[in-house]
Amino acid sequence: MRTRTTPTPPPHPAASVPRSRRALLRPAAVAALSVLLAASVTACGQEAKGGSRYHPASNKGATIGIAMPTKASERWIADGQNMAKQFQKAGYKTDLQYGDNQVDNQVAQIENMITKGDRLLVIAAIDGRALTDVLAHAHDQGIHVISYDRLILGTPYVDYYASFDNERVGKLQGQYILDKLGLEKPEKGGKSYNIELFAGSSDDNNTKYFWSGAMKVLKPYFDTGQLVVRSHQTAMNQAFTQQWDGGTAQKRMDDLLTKNYGTDTVDAVLSPYDGISIGVLSALKSAGYGSKGHPLPVVTGQDAELASVKSIIRGEQTQTIFKDTRKLAAQAVQMGNAVLNDKKPEVNNTTDYNNGKRLVPAYLLNPVSVDKSNTHLLVDEGYYTKKQLS
Template identity: 50%
Template structure:
């Protein structure tokens, strides 16, 4: 008892001394305060897409609620900026890194520094390629995304009343984004039999990924290419459908179509697909301009990523449901896949409001 009393007096004296010197100590778990969980580095590609803003916000909110500090950075689609941001996260000894890359191969050096420092790395929705310095991957079933887009395109063409064969053009995402290949390959699994049977005609003849890819998912690039396709292949015929892998591209494509007279004077807009359920495109679906989009609930993706961070941090078994599909050129990256959902005018409001992704008022 005497030793405990003396020890207590000594601790109290030390606290008074530190306070008098203007220094304060962090509360410890033993003293009944909160334990410092550390800082999680989150590198996002850009704020030009509504989708990535939501991702960053959701991850930050959920990590902070779990007791972590968050170093959230956006790179504005500039690769050197993102490389510098990841390097800085390593230098500052952020505990775990979550990286949604601009270019899946451009961060190899920075990621190796993280690995050398013992910092785990989670690839977020975009696979980090050609490196063994990535530990886990959280994403949606990207092959299924492409299949859903193609199935929706065919559904819309059937409903349009246009006679077969249907004239269709193909767009793909950015060639430096691993997901873009999955989206396109998934779509072509569905569309190729229809092309081979003659039900679908690609009037431009442009069907390979490299030709139809859209660098940086740039809407202006998609708009320009659609304008060129209309001039090249549709002077005497109409385009009936466009496979678009992302809402931003869809809006650029639709702008080009409208500029060529589609959507007015009795000339119907083609069936145009999309992805990410961006608000402007959802409103376009409700207005009958864009046909569909693939909804990926980024709140769920953030939640799965935060769960993975907590499991890594507490040295528990990390939750994954795919260990074979996502090879980054060096290794099969253990992956947690989430399910995407295709939505069109018939169900878009119900699905998105029920998921609390948007309110009913936002969709008016």
């Protein structure tokens, strides 16, 4: 029987060093180990904070990911292009993507931006509630996020929000209806008018702000009976227009007219967006509105899209809200440039935009009401040329 023997391990290198020299080595080894540990702790600390989030030098010439919802609306095309140009002018590269109003597309595009190492994401969300996981990934990679025009919900990983005062948009639309119908004039106290209400898409957080602003102005006149919703569809969830789609709005307006207006006429339509307004007007004209002796009702809108501005000039759509998206794009660029250089961006609202996980610091721009009397403002501001509006 063979006896197994345990091999003797080789001596530690220090064992061959005389005792006097070993004593001298210990302080040096301890010092080296301390340096290694300190470096390790520092590296871990940086990773926990999000890597290069706190190192502005590494963001010089960085790529900015710009995620827009769709090309179906001319305003989103303009927003994306304006931001890309302004970021490039500021010395950054850009990665501009449109999600075709498909949430999965937008999530995949943002994930790809993270994978490619984009250092900042500017996102106009298709569905503000659908980005929780992908933005957690962005945070893990140290990537800043600016929520653009539509507030991203349900995540703490949104740094800032750039938008317009969206409740004021609704107030301007509601007030315009009151003014055109003359409801605040004493002599109109006994007369009632028929109105129908449209809201935006249920997955867009701005929808509730537009609706809330309009209702603050209009509800007192519902209560007195001066404004009557003959369809009785007075709740926001009854008035949603998914994806802000004009065809969907046209079909609903057709149904409202068929079921609720025989010999009666509708006097006003609250529409939150120009694309919806165009659909509403198509239904109204099909029903005979706009012909001699049967005038079109007051129809509001938003975004001053070219087709709607031309419609206003022709006397069809009555009003729109002008939101100069060039200025909004510039504000987003200023915010992005600040955070990438470890500075605090300018904000003017830190109390009103709670996304369910945090109060998101915001900068809000002011919208402007436009009708036939002041469409020249769009030319004066260089938003359109005279030739475009002719």
